[in-house]
Amino acid sequence: MADRTFEKRRIAETDLEITTLGLGGATLAGIFKPTDEMESRATITRALEEGITYFDTAPQYGYGRSEHMMGNALRGKRSGTVLSTKVGRLLRPIASEADRQYPHNWVDPLPFEQVYDYTYDAIMRSFEDSQQRLGLDxxxxxxxxxxxxxxxxxxxxxxxxxxxxxxGYRALRELRESGVIGAIGLGVNEWEVLMDAFALGDWDVFLLAGRYTLLEQTSLNPFLSTCIERKASVVCGGPFNGGALMGAGVWNYAKAPQHIIDRVKALEAFCAERKVSLGAAALQFPLAHPAVCNVLPGPRTVSELEGILEWWHEKIPAEFWAELASSGLVAEGTPLPGGVVAE
Structure with missing residues (x-):
């Protein structure tokens, strides 16, 4: 067991408490690039050994592959952990890849196709299907x-x-109120729909990917400010903006536009001048916002997880954040570590 420890934060007003660093299960299922199943399971196991307690998966990830893998790795080791999965897609079996209706980015997915359905019955079925794929109660x-x-x-x-x-919302509320699950929310890539969700009812936590990062703070207002008012927590997925902050030239699952490339270069230069790893700044940045309870990267291998852990525990001087606050590289009003706010 590693001697590095993680801060824990409570999810909204629920009884769930999670480490501020989590493990996402999409890349482990082979998005864009192939993955080795034993390596993926070893990555989950290593995260557990390091003290990470929050794990996320979904039926869509590899069309069942991620849930199978996550369940196999976590089975018998659930004590103290928090596990999330998703609803809105049912999986139907297919005979061949030619039977697929939707394009996808999974390498060697399981032989199923997604069916979008957000009704009461579909959400209840999706929940039970996920329990079976995970092999967890x-x-x-x-x-x-x-x-x-x-x-x-x-x-x-x-x-x-x-x-x-x-x-559909009624199904989620029934599951939560009966104590079958501990929290409900939305997992999306766009913050605007989350404002619609607030109009629909009360939610505990939102997994928002890519919209509150060192590169992009488009969700700062009105979304994150509303989360504070409504006492909802936020998990920040995609802290590297799908690879954009790592120089991959990809943003929102497509080729990065020039203004994004230019912004990444400016952030790279800012960090390099101050001898701070861009990856460390990207991982530590979101937690300064009081609505954020967790940062959720998706390492593909044990080696990638090790790199993330090094960035996570890198000591960043307070001066770095103070200078970032006045640099014009983040949106005005953005809270930064050390208690400073971007000008």
Whole structure:
């Protein structure tokens, strides 16, 4: 067991408490690049050994592969951990890749296709299906996955949002109120739909990927400020903006536009001049916001996890954040570590 420790934060007003660093299960299922199953399981095990207690997965990740893998790695080791998965996609079996309806970025996914369905019955079925794939009797958090215009377009999203509003949200509330799960929320890549969710009802936690990072603070207002008012927590997924902050030239699952590339270069130069790792700054940045309870990267291997841990525990001088606050590289009003606020 490593001697490095992690701060823990409570999720909203629930009984769930998690380490501020978590482990995301998408890359482990082979998004964009192939993964080795034994290496993926070893990565989850290493995270446990290091003291990480929050793990996230979803039916969509590898079309069942991530949930199978996560369950196999966590089975018998759930004490003190918090596990989240997602609803909104059912999986139906297919005979071949030619039977797929939707394009995807998974390498060697399991032989299933996604079916979008946010109704009461579908959410209840999705929850039970996930329990079976995980091989676990307890799931702590359920997120409504990828609802929003970015994924579905205006017209189709209106139809699917109607499903969630008419009956799906009721299913989530029933599961939470019965104590079957501990928290409910949405897991998305766009903050705007989360404002619609606030109008629908009360939520405990949102997993927002890529919209509150060192590179991008578009969700600062009104979303994060509303989270404070409504006592909802935020898990910051995609802290490297899908690889953009690591120089991959990718942003929002596509080629990064020039203004993003330029912004990354400016942040790289700022960090290099002060001898601070850009990865460390990116990981430690979100936690200064009082709504944020967790940062959720997705390492592909044990080696990548080790790199993340080194960045996580890197000591960044208070002067770095003070200078960043007046640099113009982050949005005005952004809280930064050390108690400073961007000008």
């Amino acid at each position: 307890k799931i702590d958090i359920l997120y409504v996955h990828d609802i929003g215009v970015m994924t579905h377009g205006e017209e189709e999203n209106a139809r699917l949002w109607g499903q969630l509003a008419d009956s």
